[in-house]
Amino acid sequence: MELLNFDDTGYGDELLAGLSVTVRLAVASFVLSLVLGIIIGLVAISRNRIIQGGWRAYVSLFMGVPSILVVFFVYYNLPVFLKSAFDLRMAVSPFLAGLIALGVVYAAYVAEVVRGAVLNIPQEQFDAARALGLRKLHMWWFVILPLVWRIALPGLTNVWMTVLKDTALVSLVGLNDLVRMADVAAAVTRKPFLFYIVVAVVFVLFAGVTGVGAKKIERRVNRGQEHPKELQ
Numbered sequence: 001m002e003l004l005n006f007d008d009t010g011y012g013d014e015l016l017a018g019l020s021v022t023v024r025l026a027v028a029s030f031v032l033s034l035v036l037g038i039i040i041g042l043v044a045i046s047r048n049r050i051i052q053g054g055w056r057a058y059v060s061l062f063m064g065v066p067s068i069l070v071v072f073f074v075y076y077n078l079p080v081f082l083k084s085a086f087d088l089r090m091a092v093s094p095f096l097a098g099l100i101a102l103g104v105v106y107a108a109y110v111a112e113v114v115r116g117a118v119l120n121i122p123q124e125q126f127d128a129a130r131a132l133g134l135r136k137l138h139m140w141w142f143v144i145l146p147l148v149w150r151i152a153l154p155g156l157t158n159v160w161m162t163v164l165k166d167t168a169l170v171s172l173v174g175l176n177d178l179v180r181m182a183d184v185a186a187a188v189t190r191k192p193f194l195f196y197i198v199v200a201v202v203f204v205l206f207a208g209v210t211g212v213g214a215k216k217i218e219r220r221v222n223r224g225q226e227h228p229k230e231l232q
Contacts (some may be wrong), residue, residue, distance in 0.1 A: 003189055004198065011185040011195070017180030019202065025098050025177065026164040033105030034156070037088065037110020037151040044115045055111075062108040068169045071101040075173045098170030106163050113155035119151065150221050157214040163205060 006012040046053040062070070075097035082088040092100075127141040131149035134209060171180035182199045 003185070003191060003194060011181070011189075015178060015195075015198065016184065018176055018178035021095070021176055022167050022178040024165075025095060025167045025170065025175070026098050026103075026160075027100035029106065030160050030163045030168070032099060032105035033110050036107035038114055040107060041111035041114030042118070044111060045118055047203045058113065059108050062105045063112075065104050065105075067101065067166050068172065070105050071097055071169055071173060074101045083102065094173045094175035096172055097173055098167065098175055102163055102166060102170075106159055111163075113129050113152045113159065114148060116155070117151035118144070120151055121147050146221075151216065153214065153218055153221065157163065157210065161210055163209060164210075165203065 004012045004015070031116065038051050040055070040058070043051060046052070067160070075092055078097070079090055079092050080098070082090050124141070125143060125147060130144045134143065167175075167177055168172045168179040171177050171183070174180075179198055183196040189195075
């Protein structure tokens with residue numbers, strides 16, 4: 001266990017630094033995917049054929065292509081594309097590549113969750129809001145979106161966990177995240193079992209904390225809601 005010390009004799013400080021990078025990338029990517037996904041999901045409910053065609057193409061592309069290929073494309077090809085198309089020089093760091101790739105990929109999943117949640121809201125809710133004379137913006141903000149949040153929460157929790165795990169893919173383009181730091185330590189010390197187990201435990205702990213937090217949030221947003229079991 002001396003190899004995990006937070007000094008020159010161990011790799012504890014390197015692993016902690018890698019953990020910080022992993023968490024920052026996961027949070028930033030999830031926020032980006034959440035913002036893009038909500039916008040795309042709400043737009044996707046349109047009956048316009050052009051919008052529907054664009055939505056299907058977007059979902060088919062980013063749900064069908066492995067995330068690691070998107071990471072590679074952004075990291076290696078985005079600077080070349082920007083230079084040739086717009087004569088714009090832009091350095092893409094591993095962190096930025098991971099942020100863009102994971103944000104764009106999982107925006108498709110968030111959008112599908114949001115779209116499904118909207119479609120599962122009873123039509124009576126829309127009719128009641130209109131009957132109250134609410135403007136469209138007020139109807140969505142005060143009536144529809146709170147209901148969407150309740151329905152979409154389990155799906156969004158799953159997206160968060162997947163984003164967190166997929167941050168490990170960005171280590172393949174040089175990001176010094178938790179997985180890469182563990183890989184370096186394992187190669188130097190020839191103790192791969194120890195460091196990979198530590199990384200696995202960290203991700204399991206994150207999953208546990210996420211599960212507990214999601215249940216608390218779910219209970220909070222469902223306050224005042226009657227459940228079938230409680231009515232029996």
